[in-house]
Amino acid sequence: MTDSISTIRREALGALERIGDSDALSAWRAQYLGRRGAVGKLFAQIGSLPKTERAAFGQGVNALQQELDRAHEEHRALMESQVMARDLEEGEIDISLPAYPRRRGALHPSTQTHREFQTIWADMGFQVYQSRDVEEDDLNFTLLNLPPHHPARDMQDTFYTTDPKVLLRTHTSPGQIRAMRDLGDGGTKPIRVILPGMCYRQEQVTARSEIQFTQVEGLAIGRNIRMSDLKGTIAEFAKRMYSPNAKVRYRASYFPFTEPSMEVDVECFLCGGEGCRVCKYTGWLEIAGSGMVHPTVLRNGGYDPSEWSGFAFGMGPERITMLKHGIQDIRYFWSNDLRFLRQF
Ligand code: DAH
Numbered sequence: 001m002t003d004s005i006s007t008i009r010r011e012a013l014g015a016l017e018r019i020g021d022s023d024a025l026s027a028w029r030a031q032y033l034g035r036r037g038a039v040g041k042l043f044a045q046i047g048s049l050p051k052t053e054r055a056a057f058g059q060g061v062n063a064l065q066q067e068l069d070r071a072h073e074e075h076r077a078l079m080e081s082q083v084m085a086r087d088l089e090e091g092e093i094d095i096s097l098p099a100y101p102r103r104r105g106a107l108h109p110s111t112q113t114h115r116e117f118q119t120i121w122a123d124m125g126f127q128v129y130q131s132r133d134v135e136e137d138d139l140n141f142t143l144l145n146l147p148p149h150h151p152a153r154d155m156q157d158t159f160y161t162t163d164p165k166v167l168l169r170t171h172t173s174p175g176q177i178r179a180m181r182d183l184g185d186g187g188t189k190p191i192r193v194i195l196p197g198m199c200y201r202q203e204q205v206t207a208r209s210e211i212q213f214t215q216v217e218g219l220a221i222g223r224n225i226r227m228s229d230l231k232g233t234i235a236e237f238a239k240r241m242y243s244p245n246a247k248v249r250y251r252a253s254y255f256p257f258t259e260p261s262m263e264v265d266v267e268c269f270l271c272g273g274e275g276c277r278v279c280k281y282t283g284w285l286e287i288a289g290s291g292m293v294h295p296t297v298l299r300n301g302g303y304d305p306s307e308w309s310g311f312a313f314g315m316g317p318e319r320i321t322m323l324k325h326g327i328q329d330i331r332y333f334w335s336n337d338l339r340f341l342r343q344f
Helices: 002-017 022-033 038-048 051-089 109-123 174-183 227-241 295-300 317-325
Strands: 134-136 166-168 191-200 212-222 248-255 258-267 284-293 309-315
Touching: 002 022, 002 038, 002 051, 022 038, 022 051, 038 051, 109 191, 109 212, 109 227, 109 317, 174 191, 174 212, 174 295, 212 227, 212 284, 212 317, 227 248, 227 258, 227 284, 227 309, 248 284, 258 309, 284 295, 284 317
Parallel strands: none
Antiparallel strands: 134 166, 191 212, 212 309, 248 258, 258 284, 284 309
């Protein structure tokens, strides 16, 4: 019986060597490895053998099958390379033809802006702190001094999960609490972080507002941080981001998690402050909400507000991305339209 294995092996490998075209190769495969091929017939014989011989014979046939499979694959590769060499020699392959262009992916325009933001803030000593998109109701609202009746908590504005205590963050500000608790070491260490990320609001989608958008939050906590630090820091950022002589102005405002609060405008860099359609003829573009961290928020982050203070800001990078590239409609950002994305 083992004789038949070695006979078939010799015969098959001998025949394979002489094969030079793919039809003959297919025929060879059918003859030896096909469903009714020689190896298959050997397998079929196993059952009729004495029990003591079955295992050894079975292993022999298995090994033969694997060897022939391998030999077949090697021969096919060899034939292919020979065909290619012949085509090259006969000039059927023109190696001077230009290669097919390869499409390379590119960074999303929003990602590009985020990287610019991050580089600038990192140069100014701010570390990137990655918070989370799925957030607890407490962190998104209550601990930021947004009491339960606050209009921003309205079901209309927020995407809740099936658990009413868990939601998609509506802003990056809850990351302030996480960063303070995580990096503050029980309210004993200063911190300087930015928190970039996606935010979600249940809104009517229009050319100007989306149900998702990104923000970059900033937070600095220390022993002697004042309003002048906030103003200086933002003015410096504007110089690095917009133009070396960018002018900024501050307007008093209100946010529950800062006191005092202000909004920051940068002089419109499209018209140089003259007034144009983009700045709605005001000469200014709003770039951030900001303020001194509210004592309640400091406390919720583990700091004693009689010793520690800090400033915070929140920016919306989509605006600047749109201005930079002349994008008229925010809906392009997350609609995955390749015609849009390939332009960047
Ligand atoms: N979280 C605010 C919003 O989404 C933006 C903001 C305002 C963030 C003032 C801040 C801040 O850190 O100090 O509209």
